[in-house]
Amino acid sequence: MNCKNRKTQRKIHFTSIFVFPVTMPYDTITFCKKVLVLRPASLLLLCVLRDCVPTTIPVGTFKTECHDHHFWLTVKSNFLGHMVRFDIEDRGSVHFLSHQRAAECGYTMVFNSRGDLVLRASFLACYVDNKRDIEFRLHVWFVNNEADGKDMAYPVLLSCRLQEPWSPRQIVCEENYMEVSVKKEISAASRQGLKGMDPPVLAPVEEGEGLKEWQVAFHKPEYPGESISLQDAQVMGYYINTTDTRIILRCPYSSVMSYMLQERGVPVDVVRASIFYHHMWRVFKVDASVACTMNKARVDGEHIVGAFPQVLPPLVQGRFQDRGMWIGMGTRLLSECSIKELGYKIGLQNGVVEVRIPFGAKGVYIKSHVIEKEYAQSSSVDLFYVHQWEDGQWALTRHLSFRPLKILYVPKTLTLINNTVPSEKMFSVTLGTFPHDVSLRTVTIGGEPLSLVETIELGFKISFVPFINGTHAYLLKVPFSHPLIAQESIDGGYRRYTLRATFALEISPHGEVFHYHGTVVTDIRDVVLARLEGKCIHEGILVLLYYGNQDFQWEMYLGNHRLDWELVELGGYIMKTEKDYVSVELPLYSLGMTYEDLSLQRLVARLEVNLVNVETMKAEHTLVQRCSFPARELLVCLPEGKILVLADTSHTIPPIEPNRTTLLDQNCGPIDSDSTRALFTFSLDSCGTIRTLRGNHLVYENEVRYMEKLLPAPDPLIYEKPRYRLTIQCHYPVNDTSTITISPPFGPALAPHTDPIKKGSSHGLSLEVKENQRTPKKKEWFSKQ
Structure with a gap:
């Protein structure tokens, strides 16, 4: 079609x-x-x-x-x-x-x-x-x-x-009255209508003298149906009149002489009346009955339903022949095509004509309400219904019902549609739909109420989404990364983003406010774990901590020491903070370092780094970094009273033989040597080590020396004089020799450190290294010549 x-x-x-x-x-x-x-x-x-x-x-x-x-x-x-x-x-x-x-x-x-x-x-x-x-x-x-x-x-x-x-008979069912008008004619039906009933005696009147001699009889169950004057009927609320071609009866609903009946389950208000009038000295009767349905619209799923009995028995005499039915909206009759396009349906079910109109269809007016703090809607359609038929008495009856379909205060469940595409990393939700009288006032996100202007300033996007049927919705977009969005890490490397939003909506024109609370959760496998990375650099070890995107609070431990700014200053660290990571550069001889091997070939330094979850105090990530460094000259004060010394004699002029160097006790020679270096290891109570008490520390001192044999002229005896001397010292707290320290022997002297003890570390740091009596200048070495 x-x-x-x-x-x-x-x-x-x-x-x-x-x-x-x-x-x-x-x-x-x-x-x-x-x-x-x-x-x-x-x-x-x-x-x-x-x-x-x-x-x-x-x-x-x-x-x-x-x-x-x-x-x-x-x-x-x-x-x-x-x-x-x-x-x-x-x-x-x-x-x-x-x-x-x-x-x-x-x-x-x-x-x-x-x-x-x-x-x-x-x-x-x-x-x-x-x-x-x-x-x-x-x-x-x-x-x-x-x-x-x-x-x-x-x-x-x-x-x-x-x-x-005009149709021979026209019936109007208005919202506040019923009206029937019939063609005024001298018909056989009019004359035969007096059969079985005594006609009233009407005196002849001349044309134009009015209706004062007309009478009307009302018929009700268990009522004799006596005729009364039109003046008496008017007192009862009935209007009866005549025009050039029509006779009219009109009355309000539930009038004195009306009665109710149920026709196919539909309540019907009925007034059965006969009007007697005269023409050419004869009395005639006309049927002025009227009947109108009184049922309310009902809701059936997603439809508003109005019901009209196909046949109203009080209005049908003899055979019944349907001549069509139509519906209209406002003043406009709807064609079959229009009905189909609007989604309306007209059907006959068990003798009842049902008009079904979808909620939200064009022509349905929706009004918003707040009932007990909940959102509700009333729906109405300005519908009229036209039905025509023939029967044994009337050639054509036209029955018109102005019966707006109204549904009051239906609770409306609002829907928050989640349109979020996880790859876009942004929440996208739609709330609706609403009629024209609802507008969005504020949005509360993460517990913080925001005006529409504030949401724009914070980087949110709220859009008005209109629909063709006159309703609308609201689209809210919020980035996952916004501080008002809750985040948590879950198993499997997933991160859970939660949008908690409350929409405050206002109904015009009276300003009623209602709220909608919605929560949307999205899980994305985008967790980047915090990561530790270690690198060996020329003068120490570099530690990199990549933040990741987990929302834990971390603390970093270097060995047994918690990293803070005080430790950075005390240990001489170099710390830098970048966008994605933080770097800590530890010098080779600094707090937190441990040493696993010392030989002529290398020094192996070990650094253990732990990333601790503040809430659980559990080490979530651990890094062990080992680095080998070439060793030229070192002093190592080992735990349990052992000392290692790597002495470099390459700067001595004239050169000496490292394998001939000794400690104070000349019986303690190097355990290894090469052409320029000698490696010693000895305990604190051996090799001539001298112990002294300085405050709260015991100082152990020894020397690496090279003895040169000289023959004086007057005395033939051999005389030995140190040609190379390197003084070494190790500091240990009293009653504690379990510390380990390492440093270049010729670096700056380090005073004993007591701060780590105050902060709860197990051991203090004691180290003092000093160079003493370097080899004389070359010219002095050859003075004997």
Whole structure:
């Protein structure tokens, strides 16, 4: 089916709005106290120039239409004051429409789904200027109570011409009244309708004397059905009248003579009435029964459902032949294609016509509410239902129901849709959907409330996402790396990112606020563990700590010493902090170093580094770095009272033989030597070592010496004189010889260190090395010559 080429099944006729106040521009309507009729087109504004107070009104504020034997006047919601009303003028008199009077006279005043005020009046209503049931005019005053308390009245003349012929019987089920009008004719059915009932005795009246002799009989279960005058019926709330071609009965719902019945499970309000009138000295009867469904809309899954019995027995006599059914929205009948495109469905189930409309479909108006701090919605559709049929009495009955489908206060479960793509390293969530009356006010992320401006400043992105059906949603994007996003490392090298957000939303126009709390969790295998790396450099060992992205708090230990700025200064470390790592350069002879091997070929230094989790105090990462360094000259004070000395004699002039060097005790020679160096090892209590007490430390001193034999002239005995002397000292705390120290013998003398003891290290550091009595200059060596 080609919907674009398909026409609607019934023609709808509209009138345009023309604003023609005297001496006013076209976008202005004036307030007037008296009536002067101007006739620019179908909608006229009434004004007397000398009594007018100009008031500017936007174009489109008033809109009128002629539809299905009704006047329609719509006033935009933004023009409505605190209180409004419609007054009707007829022959110079103004009539106030109370709710009761409006129902009796054929006027309906309602707010449509958009909040606009709608006046709907039957062509057969009271005070309508009716010309032969073909042309109809209605003088209306719209009265607006302004914010300052003043009443402003705006006169409008509604004019419509009959575009569709009247059906023999037309029934209207309005929101506040029921109306039936039938063709006034002398038919066989009218004459036969008196069978089995005593007709009232009506005196003949001349044409034009009115309805004072007409009577009506109401029929109810267990009610005799006595006839009464129209005046008595009017007292009971029934309006009965006649025009050139029609007879009308109208009444509010639940009137005195109405009764309820259940038809296929649908409640129906019924008024069964017979009107007796005379023509040419004879009395005739016409069936003026009317019935309207009273059921409310219901919710079935994702649909709003309205139900109408296909056959209303009080209105059907004899055989029944369906002539079609239609639905419309507002004033517009919907074609089959339109119904399909909108997603509406009309079906017959067990004798009941069901109209099913999806929530969120076009034409469904949704209003937001806060019920017990929870978000709820009411839904409504300005629907009307048209059904036509034939039966044994009427050639055609047209039944029109203006029955808006309304669903009140349905709890609405909001959905936070997670659109996050982990590779983008950004949360992307959508909250919705909402009708137009909901707006986002603030967002709380990680417990910190933020205005929309603040979220932008912090690098978040909040977007308004509109949809074709008029609803909208909100899109929130937050980077994983933002401080307000919780992070934790989990097993398998995964990192868990958690977005905790609270949305504060406001409902207009009254400013009701409700909240939505949502949590989104994303696990990504992107954990970069902290990593230790060691490197051997020329003068020591370099340690690199790469941070990784785990959110632990670390402490680094170099040997038994916790790395802090005090240790850096004490140990002579060089520490640098970069973006991704921190580096610590330890000199070869510094705190934290241990030494595993010393020979003429090398010195092996060992550094153990531990990365400790502050919370658990557990070493999570350990590095053991060994480095070999060429050794020229060293003094090593080993634990348990052992000393190693590597002496370099290469600077002695003239050269000496290292293998002939000794300690103070000349019986203690080197354990190894080469052409320039000698390696000694001895205990503290051997080789002539001298012990002295200096404060809290014991100082052990010895010498590496080379003795030269000289023959003096007067004395033939051999005389020995030291030609090379190197004094060495080791410092140990009293009662503790378990420390180990190492340094070049000719480096600067180091005083004993006591700070590590104060900080809880197991041993103090004691080392003092000094060079003494270097070889005399070369010329002195050859003075004997």
